[in-house]
Amino acid sequence: MxxxxxxxxxxxxxxxxxxxxxxxxxxxxxxxxxxxxxxxxxxxxxxxxxxxxxxxxxxxxxxxxxxxxxxxxxxxxxxxxxxxxxxxxxxxxxxxxxxxxxxxxxxxxxxxxxxxxxxxxxxxxxxxxxxxxxxxxxxxxxxxxxxxxxxxxxxxxxxxxxxxxxxxxxxxxxxxxxxxxxxxxxxxxxxxxxxxxxxxxxxxxxxxxxxxxxxxxxxxxxxxxxxxxRKLKERNERRRAIAKKYTELLSEHFKTPKERPHSYHVYHLYTLMHPERERVVEELGNREIDARVYYTYLLHELRNAEHLPTPNAERFRREVFSIPVHPYLKDQEVELIIGTLLNSVSSGKIV
Ligand SMILES: Cc1ncc(COP(=O)(O)O)c(C=O)c1O
CATH class of the missing domain: 3.40.640.10 (Type I PLP-dependent aspartate aminotransferase-like (Major domain))
Structure with a gap:
């Protein structure tokens, strides 16, 4: 796994x-x-x-x-x-x-x-x-x-x-x-x-x-x-290198995460989007790749709180999923994850 x-x-x-x-x-x-x-x-x-x-x-x-x-x-x-x-x-x-x-x-x-x-x-x-x-x-x-x-x-x-x-x-x-x-x-x-x-x-x-x-x-x-x-800097750099590779190779088929201009993203999670999220996550699971949805809920729904309209969050919530990006991933594991994702959507490009 x-x-x-x-x-x-x-x-x-x-x-x-x-x-x-x-x-x-x-x-x-x-x-x-x-x-x-x-x-x-x-x-x-x-x-x-x-x-x-x-x-x-x-x-x-x-x-x-x-x-x-x-x-x-x-x-x-x-x-x-x-x-x-x-x-x-x-x-x-x-x-x-x-x-x-x-x-x-x-x-x-x-x-x-x-x-x-x-x-x-x-x-x-x-x-x-x-x-x-x-x-x-x-x-x-x-x-x-x-x-x-x-x-x-x-x-x-x-x-x-x-x-x-x-x-x-x-x-x-x-x-x-x-x-x-x-x-x-x-x-x-x-x-x-x-x-x-x-x-x-x-x-x-x-x-x-x-x-x-x-x-x-x-x-x-x-x-x-x-x-x-004391190891954080080096580990964040490794996370960023893995994220860069994901973004390069996956952005044609998935909505990949954007980095805010002038910012340094530390990829605690690498979270991407696809309209057929459930099927993609299942296929990752079949290949022993732990992909998860963060989060299945929106905060105002969870606690019935006062809120403004949330159209972006509602769409993202249906499509987001996160894949492993921790600094101890091996290069072959990163490649396996990319290959599995590309296979799972080989039928069509995201629009
Ligand atoms: C965004 C966010 N806020 C707050 C917390 C709460 O932290 P803890 O689990 O240490 O209580 C977490 C994580 O668990 C989190 O991801």
């Missing part, structure tokens, strides 16, 4: 885990400190706080920005359910908008929704590893006065112009779940440049002015995350 995700570790992770056991410092130690410092430096931000998951990072981000009963939070129609669930958990009211040709928040609709709903927070998602239109979203944030939380769970190292995902908004939220480009098993982080926001985040993490959860990670997770982070 060619798996769609393949977290891969080496001797140094094993050694680090053993050293932690022997040191008896299994939580709140130097690895957690090191990860926070290295991740902040990697993104070019002042503050990074690790937490136990991406969902918790999104929830704390919203609470730190003051989201409470009735506050509107705008999210895109296509994402993992945690994006919208974090809004409900924070007692906010989500409003769902459509996505653009890059699978990220549609800017024109965003402006309409902002005028209509006066949101406290807008939460773009860098879906599949491709950047949302952060420059214009931040422009609207200044103009209309809302906060921006970037759901960067799928975008470690992605970049638009001179800034990385998680460094554009008031807060960046990350996941280090096992399938992510930086895997810890489970884990998350919040990033910010703003000292006051950093102080508020801390209140949710370190027990402070109000009741809070324990959301810490262990030293094991932090060590694995740190060592994985």
């Amino acid at each position: 060619i798996r769609i995700v393949e977290p891969t570790f080496s001797e140094e992770e094993k050694r680090a885990v053993l050293e932690i056991i022997e040191s008896h410092q299994i939580t709140r130690g130097r690895w957690t400190q090191t990860f926070q410092e290295e991740f902040a430096r990697f993104l070019g931000v002042e503050h990074c706080f690790t937490v136990c998951s991406g969902t918790v990072a999104l929830f704390i981000a919203l609470k730190a920005l003051g989201v409470d009963k009735g506050d509107r939070v705008i999210v895109p129609a296509m994402s993992f359910m945690a994006t919208i669930d974090s809004v409900y958990l924070a007692c906010g009211e989500p409003v769902v908008v459509d996505v653009d040709e890059y699978f990220t928040m549609d800017l024109n609709q965003l402006e309409d929704a902002v005028k209509r709903y006066s949101p406290k927070v807008v939460m773009p998602v860098h879906l599949y590893g491709g950047m949302a239109d952060m420059e214009n979203i931040m422009f609207l944030a200044d103009r209309y006065g809302f906060y921006v939380v970037e759901d960067s769970a799928q975008a470690h190292g992605a970049q638009l112009k001179d800034k990385k995902a998680g460094a554009w908004g008031h807060i960046g939220a990350f996941s280090f779940y096992a399938s992510k480009n930086v895997p810890m098993g489970e884990g998350g982080a919040l990033t910010t440049d703003d000292p006051e926001i950093a102080r508020k985040i801390k209140q949710w993490i370190d027990f402070g002015e109000h009741p809070a959860f324990n959301v810490r990670i262990t030293e094991f997770q932090a060590a694995i995350g740190t060592l994985q982070l």
Whole structure:
């Protein structure tokens, strides 16, 4: 089976885990400190706080920005359910908008929704590893006065112009779940440049002015995350090389993913589209190639949320599927995937 995700570790992770056991410092130690410092430096931000998951990072981000009963939070129609669930958990009211040709928040609709709903927070998602239109979203944030939380769970190292995902908004939220480009098993982080926001985040993490959860990670997770982070650049480059090959050889028959101009896509997932998606995915499965649909649902349908019309997301949802693009794919596996896809549609070109 060619798996769609393949977290891969080496001797140094094993050694680090053993050293932690022997040191008896299994939580709140130097690895957690090191990860926070290295991740902040990697993104070019002042503050990074690790937490136990991406969902918790999104929830704390919203609470730190003051989201409470009735506050509107705008999210895109296509994402993992945690994006919208974090809004409900924070007692906010989500409003769902459509996505653009890059699978990220549609800017024109965003402006309409902002005028209509006066949101406290807008939460773009860098879906599949491709950047949302952060420059214009931040422009609207200044103009209309809302906060921006970037759901960067799928975008470690992605970049638009001179800034990385998680460094554009008031807060960046990350996941280090096992399938992510930086895997810890489970884990998350919040990033910010703003000292006051950093102080508020801390209140949710370190027990402070109000009741809070324990959301810490262990030293094991932090060590694995740190060592994985050090390999991220090289791994993202390999993902991009595989994606380039897919796009070159498949775009005549499939709608292949587009890269936003001036951006660096990190291909957490390589997601393409075909009107006969079910048949194509089945044929991939028959050849032991793990292809999956991310996501079968739209966020407003899943949670019956307030929304604007979402024609793009509705079409994409019927046609999208993702194929393996992880950095440990062998060249022959990439060729097998391409060959299988081309065979599955040999009867006609996409229009
Ligand atoms: C876009 C997005 N947001 C949020 C999350 C939530 O992260 P976690 O699973 O670590 O809670 C994930 C991934 O799982 C995700 O893909």
